[in-house]
Amino acid sequence: MINEQSPRRVPSDKGNSVPLVEMNGIYKSFPGVRALTNARFSLIAGEVHALMGENGAGKSTLMKILSGVYSRDAGDVHIDGQLMEITTPRDAQKLGIGIIHQELALMRDLTAAQNIFIGREPRKGLLLDEQKLNADAAAIFKSMNLMLDPRVPVESLTIAKQQMVEIAKALSYRSRILIMDEPTAALTESEIAELFTIIAHLKADGVGVIYISHKMDEIKRISDRVTVMRDGEYVGTVLAADTPIETIISMMVGRKLTDEALVIPDTSNAEVALEVRGLRRGKEIRDVGFSVRKGEILGLAGLMGAGRTEVARAIFGADPIEAGEILVRGKKLEIRRPQDAVRAGIGYLSEDRKQFGLATGLDVRNNIALASLSRFTGAGGILRDGEMREAAERFIRQLAIKTPSDTQEARLLSGGNQQKVVIAKWLLRDCDILIFDEPTRGIDVGAKSEIYKLLNALAAQGRAIIVISSELPEILRLSHRIAVMCEGRLTGILPGGAGQEEIMRLATQRESAMAPEPNSKVA
């Protein structure tokens, strides 16, 4: 049974020998999957402890056990040195354990404030005190330097803002053990900086923070210790300051990684595969024009909210446009619906896999085949399941998708592996023009370089590729040319290998500061 002590603050005393959290010999299996084998973790007050590992290594599962979402098969959990049985999220909350889940867990129809205080609504007698609710939420936002109206429905927020609401919610519990499972996957640079300031404050208050991320630079920036897991097992714990990134990576993947350097092919004579002229919609897309040639990878850089996703969705016919032309292989096309785009050979990998990318109830095989079913349809409309399996298994191997089999339900895969499934779907579809929106979000280092190699190979086959990414290193690693957007406008197009500073300058080139720009046309 749970010990009913009220959460108390452990002073930030490095000499304090009793760890906040001590997990030992944790085992957990799901049908067909051994998620954790003898996993181990410990956390002391006032530290930021990074938990690292490849996709499917068991990081989220271990944290869900700590926060009462899953029950463990074996092992024990000590909180403040005392053996605890945490069986529900409520138990965890009582012990002062808060968690930001990897997959956003918000109630879309409720407002931001209502989401934050769900289960703990301030009351006035029998009634809810909506005023206090909104004021309290506003106060939290203010402390986070976040401009957000607490009364807006979460549904109408961007993913980045939704993520900030999740963070606000976790902070509102004033937990002394705070788990963050890939909190920055969808955040902008400035929001990340804000989050790190918050984490620094929490640390000073003696809160123990468990931090999961696939972004290596973040680990160096904020963590004190790093624990690495591989295939559900404990690999080791090291001090972040003394350990080179390469060492951590090889602990994660169990081998040394090699990556190809950027090679920019000469595509100046290749046919223009896709051209966009004068695309407009309200404030989101303001006169955007560019082109991509066959065999070329065009990086679309910019800060979150610059309008890159909007442009991609407009090209794909997922949202209407007010003006503009879209030309595929020199021919003007009316793209009203995604169907039209797909028929014209355009594929779009959405940044929001939960909502648009993955049929979570279907198995891996069907998800991969979903956009190419006609290819597997035989006489009488009967699907050739064997071929579908072969195709699915090919991608499972190629992208190292961690799944017990191709018939596993997609929703049961780890976050990063779900992303790989969506990528496989569009790779299989064999489109001539591919738009990848944040393709490596939540993907581990090893798989990332696999995906980079794949994109290069696709380009070499003569496909035109647009990559939208908020991670500059990714843009720089992949792009043959880089288009930069800011506030709905195209602020410039740079050659591949351009400097980070140049890109950042264009990405922050607000309208007021800008000289009248010639219509951003491409040669």
Add this chain to the structure above:
Amino acid sequence: MATTDTAAKPGLLAGIRGSGAYHKLLAFSGLIALLVVFSLASPNFLQTANILAILQATSVNGVLAIAATLVIITGGIDLSVGTLMTFCAVVAGVILTYWGLPLPFGILGAILAGAASGLVSGAVIAKLKVPPFITTLGMMLILKGLSLVISGTKPIYFNGTPDFNQISLGSIVGSVIPVMPIPNGVLILFAVAVIASFVLTRTALGRYTFALGSNEEAVRLSGVNVDRWKIAVYASAGAVCGIAGLLIASRLNSAQPALGQGYELDAIAAVVIGGTSLSGGRGTVLGTLIGALIISVLANGLRILSVAQEWQTVVTGLIIIVAVYADILRRRKL
């Protein structure tokens, strides 16, 4: 997703998006349009007596539809509201006529019977994880059978309790303002609507009702006792069905054990026309009220125009589909 961000889509509907305002407007204008058409078509339509008849006819379905609204907002469904209503009416009959207890016991008994039945449904759904559709389908038949059993398959008349028919047919308003003989049944409908609307928007129960329909897993992960609240919603809906049972029994001055099946579909129709989403998370009592009114205005108007009953049913079916299609058009992002 960025494109649903607060910036309104251009066009006619800018400004009235969000929280079903547009749909309510749509349902409401539909209602007004029907009223205009029928009053032009027949001079008898707008007579006070006819308007009161429409309101009176709405009271039972309206109350049932409010019960159904609560459940549907959680993302569930309640197919047992019709036969539960009958069951509660029969319970009142047993208490008042067979046992001869005074009126308040009958009223209390009916409402408690409703709440108890809702509690059972809710517990089966929350604890045993039987889907709401199946659970309430089972309950629908169980209650239908039980009504027949405890009534001895005969109607129970309330002749020993002369005040009983006043619950629905009397008019407290009329005794104060003689020109406005609004029947108590209609008053009760509005009272239930006001209370339900209040509960939904201002209390924790209401908040969890929406939260459950929006993302049950997220509510669970927030440390909320999901099962308890879900049961509470079904129990409240059951209690509201008890009120509907009293209304119908009082109007007929009898508890008819064979009645009830089919009412659940009218109730769900009213909910859907009123813009509540069957997938949960959104909905309003006001919308449901308008939906229920649309159904009775349609029935009444078509009857005045001497359209055959069969065709009334056809038209109601069409209206349901059109109403939901309008809602889909509104949400279509593509």
